[in-house]
Amino acid sequence: MAQLAIKGLSKKYGKKVGIDGIDLDIADGEFFVILGPSGAGKTTTLKSIAGLVDVDDGAVHIGGEDMTSVEPYHRNVAMAFESYALYPQKTVSQNLASPLKSGRTGKYSEAEQTERIKSVTTTLGIDHLLARFPRELSNGQRQRVALGRVLVRPADVYLLDEPLSHLDAKLRAAMRVELRQLGEMSKTTTVYVTHDYQEALALGDRIAILREGRVVQVDTPENIWRTPADTFVAKALGQPEINLYDAIVDDGALRVLGSSLEIQVPRTLGLGAGDHARIGIRPCDVDVLAEASNDPGKVNLHGTVVLAERLGRDVEVSVDLGGTTLIALSKGGRHVTEGAKVTVSVDAADIHIFADADGESDTESRRLGAADQKGQ
Numbered sequence: 001m002a003q004l005a006i007k008g009l010s011k012k013y014g015k016k017v018g019i020d021g022i023d024l025d026i027a028d029g030e031f032f033v034i035l036g037p038s039g040a041g042k043t044t045t046l047k048s049i050a051g052l053v054d055v056d057d058g059a060v061h062i063g064g065e066d067m068t069s070v071e072p073y074h075r076n077v078a079m080a081f082e083s084y085a086l087y088p089q090k091t092v093s094q095n096l097a098s099p100l101k102s103g104r105t106g107k108y109s110e111a112e113q114t115e116r117i118k119s120v121t122t123t124l125g126i127d128h129l130l131a132r133f134p135r136e137l138s139n140g141q142r143q144r145v146a147l148g149r150v151l152v153r154p155a156d157v158y159l160l161d162e163p164l165s166h167l168d169a170k171l172r173a174a175m176r177v178e179l180r181q182l183g184e185m186s187k188t189t190t191v192y193v194t195h196d197y198q199e200a201l202a203l204g205d206r207i208a209i210l211r212e213g214r215v216v217q218v219d220t221p222e223n224i225w226r227t228p229a230d231t232f233v234a235k236a237l238g239q240p241e242i243n244l245y246d247a248i249v250d251d252g253a254l255r256v257l258g259s260s261l262e263i264q265v266p267r268t269l270g271l272g273a274g275d276h277a278r279i280g281i282r283p284c285d286v287d288v289l290a291e292a293s294n295d296p297g298k299v300n301l302h303g304t305v306v307l308a309e310r311l312g313r314d315v316e317v318s319v320d321l322g323g324t325t326l327i328a329l330s331k332g333g334r335h336v337t338e339g340a341k342v343t344v345s346v347d348a349a350d351i352h353i354f355a356d357a358d359g360e361s362d363t364e365s366r367r368l369g370a371a372d373q374k375g376q
């Protein structure tokens with residue numbers, strides 16, 4: 001096991017910024033997930049840790065040792081690429097055995113090689129593919145072989161670049177469970193890159209959210225879900241996406257234009273009359289009811305259903321709140337018809353408030369914290 005420390009890591013490709021002053025401290029044996037959209041700097045971060053790109057500034061420490069100028073093959077890291085990077089002239093068995101035959105990774109007997117390959121192929125469900133060549137495999141099978149080639153040998157750090165992206169939904173869900181149960185991975189520092197928020201929440205001990213080469217927030221899945229640092233983070237987690245509304249402080253309350261939503265502003269938030277903010281409500285936190293809830297901790301809003309789409313067990317409901325639309329998930333697939341008059345109810349504690357000085361850019365809004373809410 002090895003602690004991984006990234007200090008002020010920066011890399012430019014010409015005028016384009018890859019990563020910009022990234023700082024991360026990853027503990028021994030931690031399964032650490034980096035989440036972000038395309039172009040956020042996720043892969044550049046992994047390649048910088050592996051030594052596959054020369055950084056412009058900053059340092060990489062593994063196990064307390066500065067590896068910034070150390071060649072990749074001396075860092076004892078194992079990386080799985082999204083593009084597979086398999087040897088086309090070698091069978092699956094030979095591809096998996098290649099890291100075990102390298103003098104840089106130690107010497108393994110034929111029996112040890114066979115045992116390690118069998119353990120990985122059984123877990124990944126590719127033991128029937130050992131005699132095939134990469135050209136004879138589907139994209140999903142190639143990706144599992146690429147992942148297996150990384151996991152087949154011990155390393156100080158595993159680096160996984162979207163290793164499940166080419167798998168079908170059923171296998172991807174199964175592999176999320178298997179990944180955390182793999183023997184080597186369960187005790188080895190692992191950095192896992194993904195653009196899928198469900199993978200990040202399911203797998204990570206902690207998550208780092210990247211945006212345009214910078215770290216926006218680092219925390220546990222639970223804390224990031226409940227207290228996103230800004231609206232960029234809030235929008236990165238959850239499907240359907242969080243509802244966001246422009247609001248302005250008026251007479252001690254945040255009022256949303258075009259709806260009856262009103263939120264009392266605690267003095268601790270430091271908002272005064274005329275200040276702008278944004279209100280965030282996750283669709284999964286909303287109940288669609290025929291009548292208003294009597295729970296004093298609930299905010300009740302009244303509107304008309306304009307669209308109802310069944311998503312398997314649940315129904316995604318668009319509700320017009322008098323000019324402002326709110327997306328809700330009708331839990332358990334409760335029957336909702338378009339045109340119906342309904343009440344949407346949400347726990348006051350589940351409503352997010354974000355500061356927004358100019359009232360325009362939601363991507364820079366900063367989390368303020370919980371407030372006392374009421375519905376009109």
